Amino acid sequence: MNSKVLKLISPIPPSVNHYLGYRTVKKGGKYLAVSYKKPEAVKYQKNFKEYIIRESLIQHWDKVEDKFRHVYYDCVFYFPRIDMDANNYFKCMLDAVTDAETVWSDDTQCRERVQGLYYDSKNPRVEITITVADNVGIFDNEEQSDNFEDRCKHCSRYKRNCKLLRQAKEGRIQEEITDFICSKYKESKE
Structure with a gap:
């Protein structure tokens, strides 16, 4: 898997409090609240998205296609004021990364x-x-996952696209798998 690192620098994004706005619309005789991205969020995401695309190419980052493979997103915040909460700034940033x-x-x-x-x-950033x-x-790592699956290959359930194996790779906790041993394992007759 990708052992590279992608380093980015972002301006302080709009907080969740300034990311979405709401307006009332009438539909079918009823009034509904509808959300929309505020202009500052749209501008930030457009600029940050373009920057991410460039930096991904420059830094030779390989996209993590497997939707069950996790990515660490480590941030050091340099706020302009001391009354800002870091947790309020992830939503707009992460949506821009996904859009890239x-x-x-x-x-x-x-x-x-x-x-x-x-x-x-x-220089807030x-x-x-x-x-x-x-x-x-x-599984703690790819080797542990591979070892578990190698054993599964000798199980009668494996050729039928074993749901337990698939869900283990998705990160789902299952009572049938304890200490990386599957209680449903049954030696294949082949």
């Missing part, structure tokens, strides 16, 4: 982590480091 279509398939793959909070009123997580589904 060069880093991951979906932001459900993302494990966002705040690695530092500093205050720099002259977010320094981002993206790396692929070692684990594969419920």
Whole structure:
């Protein structure tokens, strides 16, 4: 898998409080609240998306296509003020990364982590480091996943597209698998 690192620098994105706006529309005689992206969010995402696409090419980043493979999104925030909450700034950023279509398939793959909070009123920014997580589904690493699947290949369920194996690779906890041993294993007759 990709052992490379993608490093990005973002301006401080719009917070979740300034990401979406709401307006009322009349539909079928009823009034409904409809959300829309605010102009500052649209502008930020367009610019950051273009930057991500360029940097992915320059840094030779390989997109993580497997939607069950997770990616660490480590951020160091340099806020202009001390009253800002880092957790409010991920949504707009991550949506821009997903829209770039060069880093991951979906932001459900993302494990966002705040690695530092500093205050720099002259140059506010977010320094981002993206790396692929070692684990594969419920397995601690690719080797553990491969070893589990190698054993599965001798099971009668394997050729029928074993649901337990598939869900283990998706990261689903199942009572049939304990300590990486499947209780439904049955030696294939072949």
